[in-house]
Amino acid sequence: MIALLIRDMRLAMRAGGGFGLGLAFFLIVVTLVPFGVGPDAEILARIAPGILWVGALLACLLSLDRIFQLDFEDGSLDLLATSPIPLEGIVAIKALAHWLVTGLPLTLAAPFFGALMHLEGSGFSWMFVTLLLGTPALSMIGAFGAALTVGLKRGGLLMSLLVLPLYIPSLIFGAEAATRGMAGFNANAPLLMMAGITAGSIALLPFAAASALRVNLR
Amino acid sequence: MSQMKTNGTQTRSFGQRMNALWEYANPVKFMALSGKVLPWVIALCALTLIPGLIWGFFFTPEAANFGNSVKIIYVHVPSATMAINIWVMMLITSLIWLIRRHHVSALAAKAAALIGMTMTLIALITGAVWGQPMWGTYWAWDPRLTSFLILFLFYLGYMALWAAIENPDTAADLTSVLCVVGSVFALLSRYAVNFWNQGLHQGASLSMDKEEHVSNVYWQPLVLAIIGFGLLFVTLLLIRTRTEVRRRRLHALMARERMMDA
Numbered sequence: 001m002i003a004l005l006i007r008d009m010r011l012a013m014r015a016g017g018g019f020g021l022g023l024a025f026f027l028i029v030v031t032l033v034p035f036g037v038g039p040d041a042e043i044l045a046r047i048a049p050g051i052l053w054v055g056a057l058l059a060c061l062l063s064l065d066r067i068f069q070l071d072f073e074d075g076s077l078d079l080l081a082t083s084p085i086p087l088e089g090i091v092a093i094k095a096l097a098h099w100l101v102t103g104l105p106l107t108l109a110a111p112f113f114g115a116l117m118h119l120e121g122s123g124f125s126w127m128f129v130t131l132l133l134g135t136p137a138l139s140m141i142g143a144f145g146a147a148l149t150v151g152l153k154r155g156g157l158l159m160s161l162l163v164l165p166l167y168i169p170s171l172i173f174g175a176e177a178a179t180r181g182m183a184g185f186n187a188n189a190p191l192l193m194m195a196g197i198t199a200g201s202i203a204l205l206p207f208a209a210a211s212a213l214r215v216n217l218r
Numbered sequence: 219m220s221q222m223k224t225n226g227t228q229t230r231s232f233g234q235r236m237n238a239l240w241e242y243a244n245p246v247k248f249m250a251l252s253g254k255v256l257p258w259v260i261a262l263c264a265l266t267l268i269p270g271l272i273w274g275f276f277f278t279p280e281a282a283n284f285g286n287s288v289k290i291i292y293v294h295v296p297s298a299t300m301a302i303n304i305w306v307m308m309l310i311t312s313l314i315w316l317i318r319r320h321h322v323s324a325l326a327a328k329a330a331a332l333i334g335m336t337m338t339l340i341a342l343i344t345g346a347v348w349g350q351p352m353w354g355t356y357w358a359w360d361p362r363l364t365s366f367l368i369l370f371l372f373y374l375g376y377m378a379l380w381a382a383i384e385n386p387d388t389a390a391d392l393t394s395v396l397c398v399v400g401s402v403f404a405l406l407s408r409y410a411v412n413f414w415n416q417g418l419h420q421g422a423s424l425s426m427d428k429e430e431h432v433s434n435v436y437w438q439p440l441v442l443a444i445i446g447f448g449l450l451f452v453t454l455l456l457i458r459t460r461t462e463v464r465r466r467r468l469h470a471l472m473a474r475e476r477m478m479d480a
Contacts (some may be wrong), residue, residue: 142397148379148392158382162396165371169406172414189411197406207401215391 001085001093008097012066022059022102023109029055030113041118048117050177052127055113055136056106057167059158063102064142067094068150068213077150081217087210092202095136095143095209103135119182126181130194134174137198140205141166147209151216170197243320245463252456259453267446274439288436290348294448295440298341301369302452304334308376309401312394322459325466326391327397328380329458333451335373342366361411368407372400386466 033051034044071077080090110131113126119127145163149155173194181187273293308327315324345363346356357363379396383389 101393148396151388152382154384158378161371161378162375164405164406165368165375166400167404168368169410172407172410176414193410193413205399208395212392212395215388215395218388 001089004080004085004090004093005097006096009101011070012063012097012101020105022063023105024111025062025114026055026059029058030116033117033124045118045120045123048123049112049127049130049182050175051117052110052114052119053130053134053171053175053178056103056110056131056135057164057171059106060102060135060138060142062162063098064146064159064163065149065156067098067143067146069146069155072150072216077213078217081213084203088206089215091143091147091209091213092140092206095140095202095206098143099136099139103131103139105176107131107135107166121182122184123178123182125189126178130174130191131179132196133191133195134170136200137170137194140198140201141170144205144212147212147216150213170194173197194203223387240254240318240320243314243318243322245322245466248322249460249463252460256453256456256460259456260447263446263449263453266442267450270439270442270446274436275445278436286320287348290344291436292377292440292443294341294344296444297337297344298366299444300447300451301334301337301341301366303448304330304337305369305372305401305404308334308397312397315390316394316398317470321390321466323461324394325462326459327394328390329462330381330455331373331377333458335370335377335456337447338366338370338373342370359415361408361415364411364415365408368411369404374406376400386469415479 030051033047037043037047068077071080081087083090085093107128110127111119114124114127142163145159145166146155148162149159152158173190177187177190177194180190271292275289278289308330311323311327311330314320315327342363345366349358350356376393376396379393380389383392
């Protein structure tokens with residue numbers, strides 16, 4: 001399993017793996033928003049958590065089709081499916097690898113990009129905490145979406161249509177927790193809800209994703 | 219599935235009756251039964267929907283601070299009720315497909331999706347038309363409105379997945395899994411949205427709690443209209459499921475033809 005994790009991360013980081021593209025996309029989103037809404041620091045600071053969350057979500061979405069697509073095309077997914085590790089475990093590992101090369105860098109970068117959005121004082125730590133707890137769910141849900149659409153020719157667009165509605169609860173609770181935390185209110189409720197969604201996704205979605213993969217490999 | 223012949227005069231245990239119910243998962247039996255039932259359902263639907271709507275539109279008083287626009291309730295509330303219930307029905311039929319592999323069940327879920335999406339759209343549009351004179355805005359990010367928009371997105375994704383996959387059994391499997399997972403997330407979204415914004419929308423129009431209830435004059439035609447919409451759904455569902463079954467048969471026939479030619 002660890003070998004698979006290392007393999008996936010190497011593939012993602014080397015040439016053509018698209019590592020860093022997600023980050024660059026995140027940066028572009030954060031740059032474009034002030035052009036759209038104007039450079040007013042107050043407005044930007046108010047919408048910053050939401051923009052950072054939506055940006056992270058879109059950046060995560062961009063690299064989802066890589067989770068299974070390439071392995072499906074060159075047949076290594078079939079090999080993995082017949083290996084002694086259960087398919088559920090493979091899905092979980094692949095989602096973890098996706099998170100390590102996408103979600104984690106996004107989380108680490110968010111406070112810096114937050115500076116572009118005039119994020120204030122405690123906002124940096126709140127963005128970091130909410131993204132750290134929320135992005136694993138994004139990767140796991142994304143792996144499920146990728147498993148559903150892996151056999152399709154132009155699955156990318158369809159996958160965003162399937163995955164984005166599933167991101168809504170995480171987005172709402174994540175952005176809400178960050179906003180509340182920044183404003184100095186008690187943010188425990190949304191934070192715990194979001195962490196609960198993440199934990200639930202990690203626990204249950206590998207089974208759904210593996211069953212979808214089995215159908216697609218049939 | 220039990221091959222036991224249904225015999226009306228024989229008394230049977232509950233378990234046997236349930237087994238007899240599964241017989242209608244057989245496409246041939248389903249087609250025979252639904253063909254017989256369909257005209258009756260259509261008649262019942264016409265008998266409830268048309269009087270319900272006419273009663274609601276023309277024979278109810280105008281509400282004091284709503285004016286004539288209150289009458290949109292007879293389309294808005296039933297379609298909204300159906301929109302949610304159709305998703306629940308799709309969830310149940312998807313589970314039946316995943317567990318017992320009855321083709322009719324999967325096809326019924328497929329047939330229901332478009333009706334459900336249309337109902338959601340009707341509820342959203344009538345809501346917007348009603349919202350403009352009442353709240354002064356077509357759209358507000360109110361929990362109920364937002365939930366319905368999200369529900370619409372779920373229907374959209376579900377149908378897009380059906381349309382994208384060529385092999386019908388693969389499509390049935392994947393959409394069923396999506397429906398089950400989507401239901402969980404749709405429910406989560408509902409609570410998330412409630413948490414996120416407190417709304418303009420009034421409470422439930424029909425509830426057991428008499429305090430919140432709309433008054434009797436409006437309530438009676440509304441119930442009739444809801445029953446009518448329910449029967450309309452059953453009618454459309456039967457027609458569409460029958461179409462799907464026939465389409466599957468047609469594909470099978472065409473495949474057989476090709477085999478014969480080869």
